[in-house]
Amino acid sequence: MIYEKCRNILLKEFELIQNAVIVQDKIRTAISDKEWAVFETHLGTLNSIESNLESLEKEREKLFGVCETLNHEKSFSQNLDEKGVFYTLVALLPDNERNDLTTIYQSLKFEALKLRIANEALLTHVGEIKSTLNDFFAMAFPQRCSKIYNKEGIQSANDMSSMVLNRSF
Numbered sequence: 391m392i393y394e395k396c397r398n399i400l401l402k403e404f405e406l407i408q409n410a411v412i413v414q415d416k417i418r419t420a421i422s423d424k425e426w427a428v429f430e431t432h433l434g435t436l437n438s439i440e441s442n443l444e445s446l447e448k449e450r451e452k453l454f455g456v457c458e459t460l461n462h463e464k465s466f467s468q469n470l471d472e473k474g475v476f477y478t479l480v481a482l483l484p485d486n487e488r489n490d491l492t493t494i495y496q497s498l499k500f501e502a503l504k505l506r507i508a509n510e511a512l513l514t515h516v517g518e519i520k521s522t523l524n525d526f527f528a529m530a531f532p533q534r535c536s537k538i539y540n541k542e543g544i545q546s547a548n549d550m551s552s553m554v555l556n557r558s559f
Contacts, residue, residue: 392453393487396479399450400494403443407501410439414508418515454479 413436420429454475476495480488 392456392479393483393491396450396453396491397494399446399453400491400498403446403450404494404498404501406439406443406446407498407505410436410443411501411505411508413439414505414512418508418512421512421516421519 413432417429417432417436420426420432477492480491480495483491
């Protein structure tokens, strides 16, 4: 029972994280191609994946809670992190089930790492775009480069909302 439930949860999480990696790459492409409608669509998809992952995470926490109760009855150590709880759970299972769950769990962690790397790459990409735009505006409009402070004395961003650019030649 615990094996099947844990396996199903891990497989669903694995699939969702794989989908998130794909969507993350599509978001990066949409930003590069300046396709903002596509970007918003993919962002909605990513938010949906996130909410599904949160619900699966709650299910997994409940399952691990059952595992911790079993471990306390068998007098295992009490202060385990998520990984420790997982491995004590699979230690109670037969070899073939243990190997199956361990493989799925490690694949899940690997996909989560790929997602984190893709996210960091996207944030770096967006940061570089922002830096380039800031440098462009600093060179194009040097009068706007000086620091502006609000009435509380805190530095605020330059307000570019009143700027008008002539788009005709």
